[in-house]
Amino acid sequence: MDGKCLRGAVRADGSRAFVMTAVRHGDALTAALREIGAKTNEILEFAPLLDAADDTDLADAVVTVDALHAQKEHARYLVEDRGAHYLLSVKNNQPTLAGQLRALPWKDVPVLDRSRDRGHGREEGPRGEGLQRRRTAVPPRPPGRADPPETTPYRNEEMADxxxxxxxxxxxxxxxxxxxxxxxxxxxxIENTVHWTKDVTLAEDASRVRRHRTPAVMSALRDLARGALHRAGWANIASGRRAHTQPEAILALHGIPGLQS
Structure with a gap:
């Protein structure tokens, strides 16, 4: 789950439109999208977004969110209300928790996993410079933790970062x-595939549509188009878009499993 600013949709009062999106890890399809009202914020829209996706069974699913949503109430909602699991990033917006995590005896915790891949989906340099090396450590859960839901700390060490x-x-x-x-x-x-495609291929940030709920509706339609082309087998959404400029080609997408007229 992640929020996104629709940068071109500047309202008359100078405020920008935001949406929050829930995306499936495996195929990058959007499960839910919700506008973030001008008088609210991402934190308050977390549970309503997932409640709106009532056809999405979160039982035993793992929900990943960025540090903004490292909130106790979000963790309780996922575990107790939806039967899901969470992986919450922690940064200095939660200074007490971040300090506790940094203070754990990581020197005594063995590295349990090593990986090497392209940083944020991009590779730089002729010999693979820019590849990120990571070492993962997970210490044992401290005994006697009474505040539900119990948490296990996790550290991802990016060697050059x-x-x-x-x-x-x-x-x-x-x-x-x-x-x-x-x-x-x-x-x-959600950043490298979903938001990037909507901005670069579908020109979302360049859109100046701003009246009422139209920016969020257009963002949802871009997700629908992206998902339809993806389900139709197009790995490159830009190519799929060019191949569906005629009405008859668009209507042919009706037969894709999971899409309805």
Whole structure:
């Protein structure tokens, strides 16, 4: 889950339109999208966004969100209300929790997973410079933690960059370090695939549509178009878009499993 500013949709009072989106890790399809009102914020729209996706069963799903949503109430909502699991990034917007995580005896915690991949989906340099190397450590859950839901700390050490911290309710027998690291990396699909495609291919940030709820409606329609082309087998959405400029080609997408007229 992540929020996005629709940069071209500047209202008469100078405020910008924002939407919040829930995206599936495996295929980058949008499960839910919700406008963030001018008098509210992402934190308050977290549960309503997932409540609106009432056809999405979150039981046993792992929900990844950025540091803004490292909130106790969000964790409780996911675990107790929806039967899901969470992986919450932690940064200095939660200074107490971030300090506790940094202070853990990481020197004594063995590295359980190592990975090497392209930073944020991009590779630089002729010999692969820019590839990110990561080492993942997950210490044992502290005993006697009474404040539900219980959390397990997680550290993702990016060798040339910085240490990233997160917490999850999953215990060691439910998820190993490699799985946790993969989910943490997979969270970037919402930026690198979804938001990037909407901005670069579908020109979302360039859109000046701004009246009423129209910016959010148009953002949802871009997600629908992106998802339809993806389900039709187009790995390159720009190519798929060019191939569907005629009405008869667009109507042919009706037969894609999961799409309705």
């Amino acid at each position: 910085r240490d990233l911290y997160a917490v999850t309710d999953l215990s060691a027998h439910q998820a190993n370090a490699a799985e946790i690291a993969a989910w943490a990396r997979g969270h970037w699909i």
